[in-house]
Each structure stands twice: as structure tokens, then as C-alpha cells.
Amino acid sequence: xxxxxxxxxxxxxxxxxxxxxxxxxxxPLMEDTRIGPVLFGAFGIIVLGAALRxxxxxxxxxxxxLVLAGAILVLMLANxxxxxxxxxxxxxxxxxxxxxxxxxxLIHYMMEDPRAxxxxxxxxxxxxxxxxxxxxxxxxxxxxxxxxxxxxxxNPEAPRxxxxxxxxxxxxxxxxxxxxxxxxxxxxxxxxxxEEFVGVMYFTLVVSRLxxxxxLGAKR
Numbered sequence: 594x595x596x597x598x599x600x601x602x603x604x605x606x607x608x609x610x611x612x613x614x615x616x617x618x619x620x621p622l623m624e625d626t627r628i629g630p631v632l633f634g635a636f637g638i639i640v641l642g643a644a645l646r647x648x649x650x651x652x653x654x655x656x657x658x659l660v661l662a663g664a665i666l667v668l669m670l671a672n673x674x675x676x677x678x679x680x681x682x683x684x685x686x687x688x689x690x691x692x693x694x695x696x697x698x699l700i701h702y703m704m705e706d707p708r709a710x711x712x713x714x715x716x717x718x719x720x721x722x723x724x725x726x727x728x729x730x731x732x733x734x735x736x737x738x739x740x741x742x743x744x745x746x747x748n749p750e751a752p753r754x755x756x757x758x759x760x761x762x763x764x765x766x767x768x769x770x771x772x773x774x775x776x777x778x779x780x781x782x783x784x785x786x787x788e789e790f791v792g793v794m795y796f797t798l799v800v801s802r803l804x805x806x807x808x809l810g811a812k813r
Contacts, residue, residue, distance in 0.1 A: 609640075609643040609644060609722075617759070645659070645662055658694055664687050668687060681733075682737045686730070692723045725759065725762045725766050733758055739780060740752065741777060745774045766791065
């Protein structure tokens, strides 16, 4: 077995984080191609599998994640056969729920013991990406229900692409601002404010605790 795979088996959080960050680089290449939706769905299945593996390592209720993942796979298949807004909306909401549940499971995994392991440090980054994905799917759902919820400098009248909404989610969650993508409608702004709150609390309560435990462990 290649050393890289052995590393990911020993540190599954590192594997999940690597897959998510790889997606950030690959999504722009998928969006403007004919087979983009197929590739997007295939990559989504890989992410689901990696996230499920992490949920099973935590003390979370695994069957909840399995049910959500199964429903997502069914809707992914249905969405490739029948293009309907109702299916896209249901899929976006289910994916958001799954990533939020996976993020909560990883937070529980990081908080359950009084020491910070290497895998838990990678889990901090993986949790951030899971939260970013979860809110990006909420933005997708919001845009489907209320077109024009988000506007950007390029093609202001057009719906925002997945990369636009993922970019908005990353910048909002990290607290660095919302860039050139703006929420216009009230519910869109409410979702952005909620993500800002989640980002602040995540860094304040979870990341700062891991940093403190790491420093304490180094002193010992």
C-alpha cells in the first residue's frame, strides 16, 4: 500500500480535509463542461464516503448519517434522470443537513478527550470545510426558492454558480468578509448572519480549545 494511503488510514481527518480542498481546485474545472454534473456527483459521493468514515469514528449516531447519505445518493441518481427544481431543492437541503451532522460529529470527536491528537488537529480543518459546504448548500436552496437572493459583479442578473456560493460560504465562515458576492434578500442575509455566528463560535470554542490543549501538551 502506498505511504500516502497509509497516512490517510492512520489519520482519516487528513484524508477528508485533503479531499475537500482538492474539490475547491477541481470544481472550477467541472462547472463549464458537459460532463460537469456527472463529475460533480461522483466527487460528491467520494466526499460523502470520507465524511461517513469520520462520523463512524465519533460517538455520534451513525444510522442518522447513513440514512441521510442514502437519501442523498437516491436523489443524486434521480436528479441525473429527471431535471426538476423540487429534486434539486430537496438534494441541497439533505446535503446541507448531512454536512452539518458530520461537522457536529467531528466537533464531538475533538471535544471528547482532554488532549489534542494529530488527527484532531486535521479534524479542525475538516470540520471547517464541512461547515462551509453545509452553508453553501443552504445558499443553493435559498437561491432556488428565491431567485435573485445573491448577486455578484459578473453577470449580476444570473443565478450564482456553485463556486460563487462556496466562495461566499468560505469567506463568511472565516470572517474575512463576503467579497464580491452579496446577499440581497432578507432570508439570504439571515443565512449569512447565521454562518458568521457559527464561524465566530467555532473558532472561539473549538479551535481555541485545541490550540490550548496543544500548547499544554507541549509544555508537559
